[in-house]
Amino acid sequence: MSVEVTNPRSGRAIANRIMVYTFLLLAAALFLMPLAAMVFTSLKSMPEITGAVGFENNTILTPPRAPTLEAWSTAWSSACIAVACDGLRVYFWNSIVMVVFAVTLSVGLGAVNGYILAKWRFRGDNIIFGMLLFGCFIPFQIVLIPMARLLGILDMAGTLSGLIFVHMCYGIPFTTLFFRNFYVTIPDELIKAGRIDGAGFWSIFLLILVPVSWPIFVVSIIWQFTNVWNDFLFGASFAGADARPLMVALNNLVNTSTGTKAYNVDMAGAMIAALPTILVYVVGGRYFVRGLTSGAVKG
Amino acid sequence: MRLLRNYVPQLTLLPSLILVAITVYGFIALTMVLSLTRSKMLPRFDRWEGFSNYLKVWNHPRWEVALENFAIFGILYIGGTLLIGLVLAIFLDQRIRIEGSLRTIYLYPMALSFIVTGVAWQWIMSPDLGLERAFHIWGWESFRFDWIKQSDLAIYCVVIAGVWQASGFVMALFLAALRGVNQEILSAARMDGASGPSIYWHIIIPALRPAFLTAIVVQGHLAIKSYDLVVALTRGGPGFSTELPSTFMYEFTFSRNEMALGASSAVMMLVLVMVLIVPYLYSELRNER
Numbered sequence: 001m002s003v004e005v006t007n008p009r010s011g012r013a014i015a016n017r018i019m020v021y022t023f024l025l026l027a028a029a030l031f032l033m034p035l036a037a038m039v040f041t042s043l044k045s046m047p048e049i050t051g052a053v054g055f056e057n058n059t060i061l062t063p064p065r066a067p068t069l070e071a072w073s074t075a076w077s078s079a080c081i082a083v084a085c086d087g088l089r090v091y092f093w094n095s096i097v098m099v100v101f102a103v104t105l106s107v108g109l110g111a112v113n114g115y116i117l118a119k120w121r122f123r124g125d126n127i128i129f130g131m132l133l134f135g136c137f138i139p140f141q142i143v144l145i146p147m148a149r150l151l152g153i154l155d156m157a158g159t160l161s162g163l164i165f166v167h168m169c170y171g172i173p174f175t176t177l178f179f180r181n182f183y184v185t186i187p188d189e190l191i192k193a194g195r196i197d198g199a200g201f202w203s204i205f206l207l208i209l210v211p212v213s214w215p216i217f218v219v220s221i222i223w224q225f226t227n228v229w230n231d232f233l234f235g236a237s238f239a240g241a242d243a244r245p246l247m248v249a250l251n252n253l254v255n256t257s258t259g260t261k262a263y264n265v266d267m268a269g270a271m272i273a274a275l276p277t278i279l280v281y282v283v284g285g286r287y288f289v290r291g292l293t294s295g296a297v298k299g
Numbered sequence: 300m301r302l303l304r305n306y307v308p309q310l311t312l313l314p315s316l317i318l319v320a321i322t323v324y325g326f327i328a329l330t331m332v333l334s335l336t337r338s339k340m341l342p343r344f345d346r347w348e349g350f351s352n353y354l355k356v357w358n359h360p361r362w363e364v365a366l367e368n369f370a371i372f373g374i375l376y377i378g379g380t381l382l383i384g385l386v387l388a389i390f391l392d393q394r395i396r397i398e399g400s401l402r403t404i405y406l407y408p409m410a411l412s413f414i415v416t417g418v419a420w421q422w423i424m425s426p427d428l429g430l431e432r433a434f435h436i437w438g439w440e441s442f443r444f445d446w447i448k449q450s451d452l453a454i455y456c457v458v459i460a461g462v463w464q465a466s467g468f469v470m471a472l473f474l475a476a477l478r479g480v481n482q483e484i485l486s487a488a489r490m491d492g493a494s495g496p497s498i499y500w501h502i503i504i505p506a507l508r509p510a511f512l513t514a515i516v517v518q519g520h521l522a523i524k525s526y527d528l529v530v531a532l533t534r535g536g537p538g539f540s541t542e543l544p545s546t547f548m549y550e551f552t553f554s555r556n557e558m559a560l561g562a563s564s565a566v567m568m569l570v571l572v573m574v575l576i577v578p579y580l581y582s583e584l585r586n587e588r
Binding site for chain 2: 030139
Protein backbone atom coordinates (compact mmCIF):
# COMPACT_ATOMS: atom_id res chain seq x y z
CA MET A 1 0.00 0.00 0.00
CA SER A 2 1.54 3.27 -0.96
CA VAL A 3 0.50 6.77 -0.25
CA GLU A 4 0.12 9.10 -3.17
CA VAL A 5 1.57 12.39 -2.04
CA THR A 6 0.60 14.63 -4.94
CA ASN A 7 -0.76 14.46 -8.42
CA PRO A 8 1.45 11.86 -10.17
CA ARG A 9 2.07 14.11 -13.18
CA SER A 10 3.27 17.17 -11.28
CA GLY A 11 6.92 18.18 -11.21
CA ARG A 12 7.07 17.54 -7.51
CA ALA A 13 5.85 14.01 -7.96
CA ILE A 14 8.53 13.32 -10.55
CA ALA A 15 11.20 14.79 -8.28
CA ASN A 16 9.88 12.54 -5.52
CA ARG A 17 10.14 9.49 -7.73
CA ILE A 18 13.71 10.35 -8.66
CA MET A 19 14.60 10.76 -5.01
CA VAL A 20 13.02 7.43 -4.05
CA TYR A 21 14.79 5.53 -6.83
CA THR A 22 18.14 7.21 -6.12
CA PHE A 23 17.88 6.27 -2.48
CA LEU A 24 16.91 2.68 -3.21
CA LEU A 25 19.66 2.18 -5.78
CA LEU A 26 22.27 3.75 -3.49
CA ALA A 27 21.18 1.41 -0.72
CA ALA A 28 21.43 -1.54 -3.11
CA ALA A 29 24.99 -0.51 -4.02
CA LEU A 30 25.92 -0.38 -0.32
CA PHE A 31 24.43 -3.82 0.27
CA LEU A 32 26.31 -5.26 -2.71
CA MET A 33 29.64 -3.58 -1.92
CA PRO A 34 31.00 -6.27 0.44
CA LEU A 35 30.08 -9.03 -2.01
CA ALA A 36 31.82 -7.15 -4.82
CA ALA A 37 34.91 -6.65 -2.66
CA MET A 38 34.95 -10.37 -1.85
CA VAL A 39 34.51 -11.56 -5.41
CA PHE A 40 36.99 -9.07 -6.86
CA THR A 41 39.63 -9.83 -4.24
CA SER A 42 39.22 -13.58 -4.70
CA LEU A 43 39.99 -13.20 -8.41
CA LYS A 44 43.12 -11.05 -7.97
CA SER A 45 46.75 -11.99 -7.54
CA MET A 46 48.53 -10.72 -4.41
CA PRO A 47 50.52 -7.94 -6.21
CA GLU A 48 47.25 -6.62 -7.58
CA ILE A 49 45.78 -6.56 -4.06
CA THR A 50 48.66 -4.88 -2.27
CA GLY A 51 49.01 -2.22 -4.95
CA ALA A 52 52.48 -3.29 -6.08
CA VAL A 53 54.19 -1.66 -9.04
CA GLY A 54 51.80 -1.50 -11.97
CA PHE A 55 48.74 -1.74 -9.70
CA GLU A 56 49.25 1.44 -7.61
CA ASN A 57 45.74 2.75 -8.07
CA ASN A 58 43.92 -0.47 -7.28
CA THR A 59 41.38 -0.49 -4.46
CA ILE A 60 39.31 -3.29 -2.98
CA LEU A 61 36.49 -2.20 -5.28
CA THR A 62 38.54 -2.16 -8.49
CA PRO A 63 37.52 -5.09 -10.69
CA PRO A 64 40.42 -7.52 -11.25
CA ARG A 65 42.56 -6.54 -14.21
CA ALA A 66 44.05 -9.97 -14.66
CA PRO A 67 41.40 -12.31 -13.21
CA THR A 68 42.74 -15.64 -11.99
CA LEU A 69 41.18 -18.61 -10.24
CA GLU A 70 44.42 -19.45 -8.51
CA ALA A 71 43.21 -18.27 -5.09
CA TRP A 72 40.07 -20.37 -5.46
CA SER A 73 42.05 -23.49 -6.21
CA THR A 74 44.45 -22.77 -3.34
CA ALA A 75 41.56 -22.26 -0.93
CA TRP A 76 39.87 -25.42 -2.17
CA SER A 77 42.76 -27.83 -2.20
CA SER A 78 46.04 -26.58 -0.77
CA ALA A 79 45.62 -23.78 1.77
CA CYS A 80 47.00 -24.56 5.22
CA ILE A 81 44.48 -24.85 8.04
CA ALA A 82 46.18 -25.58 11.36
CA VAL A 83 48.74 -28.27 10.47
CA ALA A 84 47.05 -29.76 7.40
CA CYS A 85 47.56 -28.14 4.00
CA ASP A 86 44.73 -29.72 2.06
CA GLY A 87 42.51 -26.69 1.67
CA LEU A 88 38.85 -26.46 2.53
CA ARG A 89 37.57 -29.39 0.50
CA VAL A 90 37.68 -31.95 3.33
CA TYR A 91 35.69 -29.60 5.55
CA PHE A 92 33.30 -28.81 2.72
CA TRP A 93 32.38 -32.49 2.54
CA ASN A 94 32.11 -32.67 6.33
CA SER A 95 29.57 -29.86 6.14
CA ILE A 96 27.66 -31.55 3.33
CA VAL A 97 27.38 -34.83 5.25
CA MET A 98 26.43 -32.98 8.43
CA VAL A 99 23.76 -30.94 6.65
CA VAL A 100 22.20 -33.88 4.79
CA PHE A 101 21.72 -35.99 7.92
CA ALA A 102 20.87 -33.18 10.33
CA VAL A 103 18.30 -31.66 7.97
CA THR A 104 16.67 -34.98 7.09
CA LEU A 105 16.36 -36.03 10.72
CA SER A 106 15.13 -32.74 12.11
CA VAL A 107 12.67 -32.07 9.28
CA GLY A 108 11.32 -35.63 9.37
CA LEU A 109 10.77 -35.56 13.12
CA GLY A 110 9.39 -32.01 12.99
CA ALA A 111 6.84 -33.02 10.35
CA VAL A 112 5.51 -35.88 12.46
CA ASN A 113 5.49 -33.77 15.62
CA GLY A 114 3.69 -30.93 13.88
CA TYR A 115 1.11 -33.36 12.52
CA ILE A 116 0.42 -34.76 15.96
CA LEU A 117 0.24 -31.38 17.70
CA ALA A 118 -2.10 -29.97 15.06
CA LYS A 119 -4.35 -32.91 14.29
CA TRP A 120 -4.34 -35.30 17.25
CA ARG A 121 -5.22 -32.95 20.05
CA PHE A 122 -4.82 -34.34 23.54
CA ARG A 123 -4.79 -32.95 27.05
CA GLY A 124 -1.81 -30.69 27.57
CA ASP A 125 -0.79 -30.52 23.91
CA ASN A 126 -0.62 -26.72 24.04
CA ILE A 127 1.70 -26.82 27.03
CA ILE A 128 3.93 -29.30 25.20
CA PHE A 129 3.95 -27.04 22.16
CA GLY A 130 4.87 -24.04 24.30
CA MET A 131 7.69 -25.98 25.91
CA LEU A 132 9.05 -27.01 22.51
CA LEU A 133 8.77 -23.44 21.28
CA PHE A 134 10.93 -22.23 24.14
CA GLY A 135 13.75 -24.33 22.68
CA CYS A 136 13.87 -21.98 19.67
CA PHE A 137 14.95 -19.08 21.81
CA ILE A 138 17.54 -20.32 24.30
CA PRO A 139 21.07 -18.97 23.90
CA PHE A 140 23.00 -22.12 23.06
CA GLN A 141 25.76 -21.22 25.51
CA ILE A 142 23.48 -22.56 28.22
CA VAL A 143 23.69 -26.12 26.83
CA LEU A 144 27.32 -26.29 25.69
CA ILE A 145 28.89 -27.79 28.80
CA PRO A 146 26.33 -30.56 29.47
CA MET A 147 26.18 -31.39 25.76
CA ALA A 148 29.94 -31.86 25.66
CA ARG A 149 29.56 -34.37 28.51
CA LEU A 150 26.62 -36.15 26.90
CA LEU A 151 28.51 -36.55 23.62
CA GLY A 152 31.38 -38.01 25.63
CA ILE A 153 29.08 -40.47 27.37
CA LEU A 154 27.50 -41.49 24.04
CA ASP A 155 31.00 -41.95 22.61
CA MET A 156 30.30 -39.29 20.00
CA ALA A 157 32.70 -36.63 21.25
CA GLY A 158 34.47 -34.84 18.41
CA THR A 159 32.69 -36.83 15.71
CA LEU A 160 30.48 -35.82 12.84
CA SER A 161 27.64 -37.99 14.15
CA GLY A 162 27.85 -36.09 17.42
CA LEU A 163 27.48 -32.82 15.57
CA ILE A 164 24.55 -34.19 13.57
CA PHE A 165 22.91 -35.26 16.83
CA VAL A 166 23.31 -31.75 18.29
CA HIS A 167 21.86 -30.06 15.22
CA MET A 168 18.96 -32.51 15.18
CA CYS A 169 18.11 -31.81 18.84
CA TYR A 170 18.08 -28.04 18.47
CA GLY A 171 16.42 -28.13 15.05
CA ILE A 172 13.37 -30.05 16.24
CA PRO A 173 11.74 -27.07 18.01
CA PHE A 174 11.91 -24.99 14.81
CA THR A 175 10.71 -27.68 12.42
CA THR A 176 7.91 -28.71 14.78
CA LEU A 177 6.81 -25.08 14.92
CA PHE A 178 6.79 -24.77 11.11
CA PHE A 179 4.79 -27.95 10.52
CA ARG A 180 2.40 -27.48 13.40
CA ASN A 181 1.46 -24.00 12.19
CA PHE A 182 1.05 -25.28 8.65
CA TYR A 183 -1.10 -28.29 9.57
CA VAL A 184 -3.36 -26.16 11.76
CA THR A 185 -4.51 -24.40 8.58
CA ILE A 186 -5.49 -27.68 6.88
CA PRO A 187 -9.20 -28.44 7.41
CA ASP A 188 -9.98 -31.23 9.88
CA GLU A 189 -12.60 -32.58 7.45
CA LEU A 190 -9.76 -33.98 5.37
CA ILE A 191 -8.60 -36.05 8.33
CA LYS A 192 -12.13 -37.12 9.26
CA ALA A 193 -12.84 -38.25 5.70
CA GLY A 194 -9.65 -40.28 5.78
CA ARG A 195 -10.62 -41.93 9.07
CA ILE A 196 -14.03 -42.84 7.73
CA ASP A 197 -12.28 -44.50 4.81
CA GLY A 198 -10.34 -46.54 7.35
CA ALA A 199 -7.01 -44.73 7.21
CA GLY A 200 -4.95 -44.89 10.39
CA PHE A 201 -2.50 -42.55 12.05
CA TRP A 202 0.35 -43.13 9.61
CA SER A 203 -1.63 -43.49 6.40
CA ILE A 204 -3.45 -40.19 7.07
CA PHE A 205 -0.10 -38.52 7.48
CA LEU A 206 1.69 -40.15 4.57
CA LEU A 207 -1.16 -40.34 2.05
CA ILE A 208 -3.24 -37.26 2.84
CA LEU A 209 -1.03 -34.67 4.51
CA VAL A 210 2.47 -35.16 3.15
CA PRO A 211 1.39 -34.72 -0.50
CA VAL A 212 -0.11 -31.31 0.26
CA SER A 213 2.66 -30.08 2.52
CA TRP A 214 5.54 -29.65 0.10
CA PRO A 215 5.66 -25.85 0.61
CA ILE A 216 6.33 -26.24 4.31
CA PHE A 217 8.84 -28.99 3.61
CA VAL A 218 10.70 -26.57 1.35
CA VAL A 219 10.56 -23.82 3.98
CA SER A 220 11.83 -26.14 6.73
CA ILE A 221 14.56 -27.68 4.61
CA ILE A 222 15.86 -24.27 3.54
CA TRP A 223 15.68 -22.98 7.10
CA GLN A 224 17.50 -25.96 8.57
CA PHE A 225 19.99 -26.09 5.72
CA THR A 226 21.02 -22.45 6.20
CA ASN A 227 21.18 -22.73 9.97
CA VAL A 228 23.20 -25.93 10.06
CA TRP A 229 25.50 -24.91 7.22
CA ASN A 230 26.15 -21.50 8.77
CA ASP A 231 26.59 -22.73 12.33
CA PHE A 232 29.87 -21.97 14.02
CA LEU A 233 29.30 -22.31 17.77
CA PHE A 234 28.47 -26.04 17.83
CA GLY A 235 31.15 -26.86 15.27
CA ALA A 236 33.80 -24.97 17.22
CA SER A 237 32.71 -26.50 20.54
CA PHE A 238 32.17 -30.15 19.60
CA ALA A 239 34.00 -31.07 16.38
CA GLY A 240 37.40 -32.75 16.53
CA ALA A 241 40.06 -32.20 13.89
CA ASP A 242 38.57 -34.79 11.50
CA ALA A 243 34.98 -33.64 11.83
CA ARG A 244 35.40 -29.89 11.53
CA PRO A 245 32.65 -28.23 9.50
CA LEU A 246 33.46 -25.64 6.84
CA MET A 247 32.70 -22.53 8.90
CA VAL A 248 35.16 -23.52 11.62
CA ALA A 249 37.80 -24.32 9.02
CA LEU A 250 37.20 -20.99 7.28
CA ASN A 251 37.63 -19.11 10.53
CA ASN A 252 40.84 -21.03 11.22
CA LEU A 253 42.09 -20.34 7.71
CA VAL A 254 41.49 -16.61 7.99
CA ASN A 255 42.31 -15.93 11.61
CA THR A 256 45.25 -18.17 12.36
CA SER A 257 47.25 -18.05 9.17
CA THR A 258 50.90 -17.32 9.79
CA GLY A 259 53.21 -15.31 7.57
CA THR A 260 51.83 -12.93 4.98
CA LYS A 261 48.08 -12.87 4.84
CA ALA A 262 46.79 -14.15 1.50
CA TYR A 263 43.68 -12.00 1.24
CA ASN A 264 42.70 -13.49 -2.10
CA VAL A 265 42.73 -17.00 -0.60
CA ASP A 266 40.74 -15.78 2.43
CA MET A 267 38.09 -14.24 0.19
CA ALA A 268 37.95 -17.27 -2.11
CA GLY A 269 37.48 -19.42 1.00
CA ALA A 270 34.70 -17.15 2.23
CA MET A 271 33.01 -17.36 -1.18
CA ILE A 272 33.25 -21.16 -1.19
CA ALA A 273 31.60 -21.18 2.23
CA ALA A 274 28.94 -18.69 1.14
CA LEU A 275 28.01 -20.09 -2.27
CA PRO A 276 25.77 -22.99 -1.17
CA THR A 277 23.51 -20.77 0.94
CA ILE A 278 23.52 -17.99 -1.66
CA LEU A 279 22.47 -20.57 -4.23
CA VAL A 280 19.66 -21.83 -2.02
CA TYR A 281 18.59 -18.23 -1.42
CA VAL A 282 18.54 -17.35 -5.11
CA VAL A 283 16.64 -20.51 -6.08
CA GLY A 284 14.23 -20.66 -3.15
CA GLY A 285 14.14 -17.02 -2.05
CA ARG A 286 10.39 -16.93 -1.46
CA TYR A 287 10.54 -19.90 0.89
CA PHE A 288 13.62 -18.53 2.60
CA VAL A 289 11.79 -15.33 3.44
CA ARG A 290 8.75 -17.26 4.60
CA GLY A 291 10.87 -19.28 6.97
CA LEU A 292 12.54 -16.15 8.31
CA THR A 293 9.36 -14.21 8.90
CA SER A 294 7.17 -17.02 10.20
CA GLY A 295 9.71 -19.22 11.90
CA ALA A 296 12.09 -16.90 13.65
CA VAL A 297 9.08 -15.07 14.79
CA LYS A 298 5.83 -16.36 16.03
CA GLY A 299 3.72 -19.35 16.87
CA MET B 300 -2.62 -53.83 22.22
CA ARG B 301 -5.82 -51.89 21.66
CA LEU B 302 -4.90 -49.53 24.44
CA LEU B 303 -1.50 -49.04 22.91
CA ARG B 304 -3.02 -48.16 19.57
CA ASN B 305 -5.05 -45.39 21.17
CA TYR B 306 -1.87 -43.72 22.25
CA VAL B 307 -0.01 -43.90 18.94
CA PRO B 308 0.19 -40.07 18.60
CA GLN B 309 1.53 -39.53 22.09
CA LEU B 310 3.97 -42.43 21.77
CA THR B 311 5.25 -41.13 18.44
CA LEU B 312 5.79 -37.71 19.96
CA LEU B 313 7.63 -39.19 22.92
CA PRO B 314 11.17 -39.59 21.50
CA SER B 315 11.32 -35.93 20.42
CA LEU B 316 9.89 -34.83 23.74
CA ILE B 317 12.46 -36.84 25.67
CA LEU B 318 15.26 -35.39 23.53
CA VAL B 319 14.08 -31.83 24.07
CA ALA B 320 13.38 -32.43 27.76
CA ILE B 321 16.96 -33.58 28.24
CA THR B 322 18.88 -31.34 25.86
CA VAL B 323 16.95 -28.14 26.59
CA TYR B 324 15.47 -28.32 30.07
CA GLY B 325 17.79 -30.90 31.60
CA PHE B 326 20.85 -29.11 30.28
CA ILE B 327 19.66 -25.72 31.51
CA ALA B 328 19.20 -27.23 34.97
CA LEU B 329 22.64 -28.88 34.82
CA THR B 330 24.33 -25.65 33.79
CA MET B 331 22.59 -23.87 36.66
CA VAL B 332 23.82 -26.51 39.12
CA LEU B 333 27.33 -26.33 37.66
CA SER B 334 27.35 -22.58 38.17
CA LEU B 335 27.11 -23.21 41.91
CA THR B 336 30.04 -25.62 42.08
CA ARG B 337 33.79 -25.27 42.01
CA SER B 338 34.20 -26.98 38.62
CA LYS B 339 37.32 -26.04 36.70
CA MET B 340 38.29 -28.23 33.77
CA LEU B 341 35.81 -30.99 34.50
CA PRO B 342 32.38 -30.82 36.09
CA ARG B 343 32.43 -31.82 39.73
CA PHE B 344 29.59 -31.77 42.14
CA ASP B 345 31.38 -32.40 45.40
CA ARG B 346 32.44 -28.89 46.26
CA TRP B 347 29.91 -26.13 46.41
CA GLU B 348 30.66 -22.56 45.89
CA GLY B 349 27.17 -21.08 46.08
CA PHE B 350 26.43 -17.82 44.37
CA SER B 351 29.94 -16.46 44.69
CA ASN B 352 30.69 -17.55 41.09
CA TYR B 353 28.12 -15.04 39.94
CA LEU B 354 29.79 -12.35 41.99
CA LYS B 355 33.15 -13.32 40.53
CA VAL B 356 31.79 -13.02 36.99
CA TRP B 357 29.93 -9.85 37.81
CA ASN B 358 33.06 -8.19 39.21
CA HIS B 359 35.37 -9.45 36.50
CA PRO B 360 36.77 -6.60 34.37
CA ARG B 361 36.18 -8.62 31.18
CA TRP B 362 32.53 -9.17 32.07
CA GLU B 363 32.17 -5.45 32.64
CA VAL B 364 33.55 -4.82 29.15
CA ALA B 365 31.29 -7.58 27.77
CA LEU B 366 28.18 -6.02 29.28
CA GLU B 367 29.10 -2.53 28.15
CA ASN B 368 29.74 -3.80 24.62
CA PHE B 369 26.53 -5.75 24.71
CA ALA B 370 24.64 -2.56 25.59
CA ILE B 371 26.33 -0.59 22.78
CA PHE B 372 25.96 -3.40 20.27
CA GLY B 373 22.42 -4.32 21.31
CA ILE B 374 21.05 -0.77 21.18
CA LEU B 375 22.79 0.28 17.95
CA TYR B 376 22.19 -3.05 16.22
CA ILE B 377 18.48 -3.15 17.05
CA GLY B 378 18.04 0.58 16.43
CA GLY B 379 20.07 0.50 13.21
CA THR B 380 18.33 -2.49 11.67
CA LEU B 381 14.92 -1.13 12.65
CA LEU B 382 15.57 2.30 11.19
CA ILE B 383 17.14 1.08 7.95
CA GLY B 384 14.61 -1.73 7.61
CA LEU B 385 11.69 0.66 8.06
CA VAL B 386 13.00 3.26 5.63
CA LEU B 387 13.78 0.64 2.99
CA ALA B 388 10.35 -0.93 3.42
CA ILE B 389 8.51 2.39 3.10
CA PHE B 390 10.50 3.40 0.01
CA LEU B 391 10.09 -0.05 -1.55
CA ASP B 392 6.37 0.22 -0.99
CA GLN B 393 5.99 3.13 -3.46
CA ARG B 394 5.11 0.96 -6.47
CA ILE B 395 8.74 0.42 -7.39
CA ARG B 396 9.19 -1.35 -10.67
CA ILE B 397 12.27 -3.36 -9.73
CA GLU B 398 10.99 -4.15 -6.23
CA GLY B 399 11.68 -7.87 -6.59
CA SER B 400 15.35 -7.50 -7.46
CA LEU B 401 15.92 -4.80 -4.85
CA ARG B 402 14.35 -6.97 -2.17
CA THR B 403 16.62 -9.83 -3.17
CA ILE B 404 19.67 -7.56 -2.86
CA TYR B 405 18.69 -6.16 0.54
CA LEU B 406 18.03 -9.60 1.95
CA TYR B 407 20.89 -11.73 0.63
CA PRO B 408 23.28 -11.00 3.54
CA MET B 409 20.80 -12.85 5.74
CA ALA B 410 21.65 -16.06 3.87
CA LEU B 411 25.35 -15.73 4.72
CA SER B 412 26.91 -17.06 7.87
CA PHE B 413 28.22 -14.58 10.41
CA ILE B 414 31.65 -16.08 9.81
CA VAL B 415 31.55 -15.10 6.13
CA THR B 416 30.24 -11.65 7.05
CA GLY B 417 32.99 -11.21 9.63
CA VAL B 418 35.70 -12.34 7.24
CA ALA B 419 34.46 -10.01 4.49
CA TRP B 420 34.14 -6.95 6.73
CA GLN B 421 37.47 -7.60 8.42
CA TRP B 422 38.98 -7.22 4.97
CA ILE B 423 36.91 -4.18 4.03
CA MET B 424 37.66 -2.38 7.28
CA SER B 425 41.36 -3.18 7.41
CA PRO B 426 43.00 0.25 7.18
CA ASP B 427 46.08 -0.70 5.18
CA LEU B 428 44.33 -2.25 2.19
CA GLY B 429 40.60 -1.80 2.68
CA LEU B 430 38.18 1.12 2.42
CA GLU B 431 40.58 3.62 3.97
CA ARG B 432 43.11 3.04 1.20
CA ALA B 433 40.36 3.11 -1.42
CA PHE B 434 39.31 6.58 -0.29
CA HIS B 435 42.91 7.78 -0.33
CA ILE B 436 43.28 6.63 -3.93
CA TRP B 437 39.96 8.21 -4.85
CA GLY B 438 41.41 11.52 -3.65
CA TRP B 439 40.20 11.90 -0.07
CA GLU B 440 43.68 11.90 1.47
CA SER B 441 42.70 12.67 5.05
CA PHE B 442 40.04 9.93 5.26
CA ARG B 443 40.53 7.79 8.38
CA PHE B 444 38.75 4.51 9.00
CA ASP B 445 40.87 2.36 11.29
CA TRP B 446 38.24 1.69 13.93
CA ILE B 447 38.90 -2.04 13.83
CA LYS B 448 42.39 -1.44 15.25
CA GLN B 449 41.23 0.89 18.03
CA SER B 450 40.00 -0.65 21.22
CA ASP B 451 37.40 2.05 21.93
CA LEU B 452 35.93 1.98 18.41
CA ALA B 453 36.20 -1.66 17.33
CA ILE B 454 32.78 -2.56 18.75
CA TYR B 455 31.20 -0.14 16.26
CA CYS B 456 32.74 -2.21 13.46
CA VAL B 457 30.80 -5.18 14.82
CA VAL B 458 27.67 -3.01 14.79
CA ILE B 459 28.23 -2.00 11.14
CA ALA B 460 28.68 -5.57 9.96
CA GLY B 461 25.71 -6.77 12.00
CA VAL B 462 23.42 -4.02 10.71
CA TRP B 463 24.49 -4.77 7.15
CA GLN B 464 23.63 -8.41 7.63
CA ALA B 465 20.23 -8.10 9.32
CA SER B 466 18.58 -4.92 8.00
CA GLY B 467 17.08 -6.75 5.03
CA PHE B 468 15.33 -9.12 7.37
CA VAL B 469 13.66 -6.27 9.23
CA MET B 470 12.79 -4.73 5.85
CA ALA B 471 10.99 -7.95 4.87
CA LEU B 472 9.06 -7.94 8.16
CA PHE B 473 7.97 -4.32 7.73
CA LEU B 474 7.13 -4.72 4.06
CA ALA B 475 4.79 -7.62 4.86
CA ALA B 476 3.20 -5.52 7.61
CA LEU B 477 2.83 -2.47 5.34
CA ARG B 478 0.95 -4.57 2.83
CA GLY B 479 -1.46 -5.53 5.57
CA VAL B 480 -2.44 -2.02 6.67
CA ASN B 481 -6.15 -1.43 6.37
CA GLN B 482 -6.84 0.39 3.10
CA GLU B 483 -10.17 1.87 4.23
CA ILE B 484 -8.60 3.77 7.09
CA LEU B 485 -6.08 5.18 4.65
CA SER B 486 -8.61 6.42 2.15
CA ALA B 487 -10.65 7.91 4.97
CA ALA B 488 -7.57 9.78 6.15
CA ARG B 489 -6.88 10.96 2.64
CA MET B 490 -10.45 12.22 2.31
CA ASP B 491 -9.92 14.22 5.46
CA GLY B 492 -7.05 15.90 3.69
CA ALA B 493 -4.12 14.27 5.55
CA SER B 494 -0.81 14.56 3.71
CA GLY B 495 1.53 11.70 2.82
CA PRO B 496 4.07 12.16 5.61
CA SER B 497 1.43 12.69 8.24
CA ILE B 498 -0.43 9.58 7.11
CA TYR B 499 2.79 7.64 7.63
CA TRP B 500 3.54 9.23 10.95
CA HIS B 501 0.07 9.07 12.47
CA ILE B 502 -1.56 6.05 10.90
CA ILE B 503 0.79 3.64 9.15
CA ILE B 504 3.74 3.54 11.52
CA PRO B 505 1.49 3.08 14.60
CA ALA B 506 -0.25 0.29 12.70
CA LEU B 507 3.12 -1.45 12.38
CA ARG B 508 3.37 -1.88 16.15
CA PRO B 509 3.24 -5.71 16.05
CA ALA B 510 5.99 -5.77 13.43
CA PHE B 511 8.13 -3.47 15.57
CA LEU B 512 7.64 -5.72 18.55
CA THR B 513 8.56 -8.82 16.56
CA ALA B 514 11.63 -7.15 15.07
CA ILE B 515 12.84 -5.95 18.47
CA VAL B 516 12.39 -9.36 20.06
CA VAL B 517 14.06 -11.29 17.24
CA GLN B 518 16.94 -8.84 16.85
CA GLY B 519 17.44 -8.51 20.59
CA HIS B 520 17.63 -12.26 20.92
CA LEU B 521 20.13 -12.43 18.04
CA ALA B 522 22.18 -9.70 19.70
CA ILE B 523 22.42 -11.64 22.97
CA LYS B 524 23.45 -14.81 21.16
CA SER B 525 25.84 -13.27 18.68
CA TYR B 526 29.18 -14.91 18.94
CA ASP B 527 30.39 -15.90 15.47
CA LEU B 528 30.44 -12.35 14.14
CA VAL B 529 32.80 -11.08 16.81
CA VAL B 530 35.02 -14.14 16.55
CA ALA B 531 35.41 -13.79 12.79
CA LEU B 532 35.61 -10.00 12.70
CA THR B 533 37.80 -9.00 15.63
CA ARG B 534 38.49 -12.18 17.63
CA GLY B 535 37.25 -10.18 20.59
CA GLY B 536 40.09 -7.73 20.20
CA PRO B 537 42.05 -5.54 20.12
CA GLY B 538 42.86 -7.06 23.51
CA PHE B 539 39.43 -7.96 24.83
CA SER B 540 37.84 -4.69 23.79
CA THR B 541 35.06 -6.32 21.73
CA GLU B 542 34.26 -9.00 24.30
CA LEU B 543 30.59 -9.96 24.47
CA PRO B 544 28.86 -12.20 27.04
CA SER B 545 29.01 -15.05 24.51
CA THR B 546 32.77 -14.78 23.95
CA PHE B 547 33.32 -14.46 27.71
CA MET B 548 31.41 -17.69 28.26
CA TYR B 549 33.36 -19.56 25.60
CA GLU B 550 36.74 -18.25 26.72
CA PHE B 551 36.25 -19.08 30.39
CA THR B 552 34.69 -22.48 29.76
CA PHE B 553 36.90 -23.88 27.03
CA SER B 554 40.15 -21.90 27.05
CA ARG B 555 40.65 -21.05 30.71
CA ASN B 556 39.13 -24.12 32.33
CA GLU B 557 36.92 -22.03 34.58
CA MET B 558 33.82 -24.08 33.92
CA ALA B 559 31.82 -22.81 36.87
CA LEU B 560 32.40 -19.20 35.84
CA GLY B 561 31.48 -20.07 32.24
CA ALA B 562 28.28 -21.72 33.47
CA SER B 563 27.42 -18.66 35.59
CA SER B 564 27.83 -16.36 32.61
CA ALA B 565 25.69 -18.68 30.46
CA VAL B 566 22.94 -18.55 33.07
CA MET B 567 23.08 -14.77 33.02
CA MET B 568 22.74 -14.82 29.24
CA LEU B 569 19.72 -17.07 29.55
CA VAL B 570 18.16 -14.65 32.03
CA LEU B 571 18.71 -11.79 29.57
CA VAL B 572 16.94 -13.76 26.83
CA MET B 573 14.09 -14.76 29.11
CA VAL B 574 13.42 -11.17 30.11
CA LEU B 575 12.96 -10.46 26.42
CA ILE B 576 11.22 -13.60 25.22
CA VAL B 577 8.88 -14.82 27.93
CA PRO B 578 6.47 -11.85 27.92
CA TYR B 579 6.48 -11.98 24.12
CA LEU B 580 5.78 -15.72 23.87
CA TYR B 581 3.11 -15.40 26.52
CA SER B 582 1.23 -12.69 24.65
CA GLU B 583 1.67 -14.49 21.31
CA LEU B 584 0.31 -17.79 22.61
CA ARG B 585 -2.55 -16.06 24.39
CA ASN B 586 -3.58 -14.17 21.27
CA GLU B 587 -3.73 -17.43 19.37
CA ARG B 588 -6.49 -18.92 21.45
